[in-house]
Amino acid sequence: MNIPNSTRINTENDILSSNFNESDMKDDIIMKNNVNNKTEQIRLRRNLLQSKYPIKDNENDSPENSLIDNTPQKPKIQLITFQEAYTYFMHLIFPNGIDKQKNNDCCSSEKSKNEKIFTFSLIRKKYNQKDDIHFRILFTLYYFFTKKNCEKIGEHWQDIGFQSDNPSDDLLTVGMLGPLQILYGINKYPKLYNELFQYLLQRKCDLYYMANLISLCKFSINIMERNLLDDLVQENNNLFFILNEVFVGMCFEYNNEIKNYGNNNVLTIEYIVKTIQNISEMRTQVHSFINNHKV
Numbered sequence: 579m580n581i582p583n584s585t586r587i588n589t590e591n592d593i594l595s596s597n598f599n600e601s602d603m604k605d606d607i608i609m610k611n612n613v614n615n616k617t618e619q620i621r622l623r624r625n626l627l628q629s630k631y632p633i634k635d636n637e638n639d640s641p642e643n644s645l646i647d648n649t650p651q652k653p654k655i656q657l658i659t660f661q662e663a664y665t666y667f668m669h670l671i672f673p674n675g676i677d678k679q680k681n682n683d684c685c686s687s688e689k690s691k692n693e694k695i696f697t698f699s700l701i702r703k704k705y706n707q708k709d710d711i712h713f714r715i716l717f718t719l720y721y722f723f724t725k726k727n728c729e730k731i732g733e734h735w736q737d738i739g740f741q742s743d744n745p746s747d748d749l750l751t752v753g754m755l756g757p758l759q760i761l762y763g764i765n766k767y768p769k770l771y772n773e774l775f776q777y778l779l780q781r782k783c784d785l786y787y788m789a790n791l792i793s794l795c796k797f798s799i800n801i802m803e804r805n806l807l808d809d810l811v812q813e814n815n816n817l818f819f820i821l822n823e824v825f826v827g828m829c830f831e832y833n834n835e836i837k838n839y840g841n842n843n844v845l846t847i848e849y850i851v852k853t854i855q856n857i858s859e860m861r862t863q864v865h866s867f868i869n870n871h872k873v
Contacts, residue, residue: 739787
């Protein structure tokens, strides 16, 4: 990926040429100040988190030597595995079960149909902090990255890259599919996800890590909706597995590109995410995500 020039010069003419009246401009300034204040609050909190751990500049630091694992807390609630969460939602969406004979047919259209029902049901299912399984999933994600306990609401969610004190705000467009996909990733490829998070901590970056992973989840949904995975699904007879592996492949690409550029420029990260989105929309290139993380 080639980063475009991200420098933007605001001139007095920019303001003079706008169509806002004086009142609109005042409201706009107030809104921008509020956004800037919130961004600064998040940055200060992230710096506070990072200040608790030794910051290393050695590029060869092993991700296994976690900056956070030095002081782990005992989980106050039971962590949940991907398989346990998957089984819970499967029983919830198909309370009467699935005809296994039909579902196990080679290249069965019935199996594919059920997996699409399952996936779209997850997208529509909104995060509910009062649901024990929902919160256990989010708690497990938080604990994986920080080795700390957390409450259902609070600024601590910003420590792993959510954009507000309530994770549900970022999950509106992906429902519970987003957390389940990330849970799949950290269960099967823990080094991939831990490595980038440690990298960001080492360099005191503030890059909305979790929010960007959720964006990658949205791209995987778009791939499925456009039927770009049909040949892979037919070959493996497992839509949900392929969808999750494509998501992990996007995370792998995201991880590598951030390290390639080695900075904490928000515009750079936005460009990386946008480029991954563009690749995900091209039928001839979308398959590049399926095996890149297995090399």
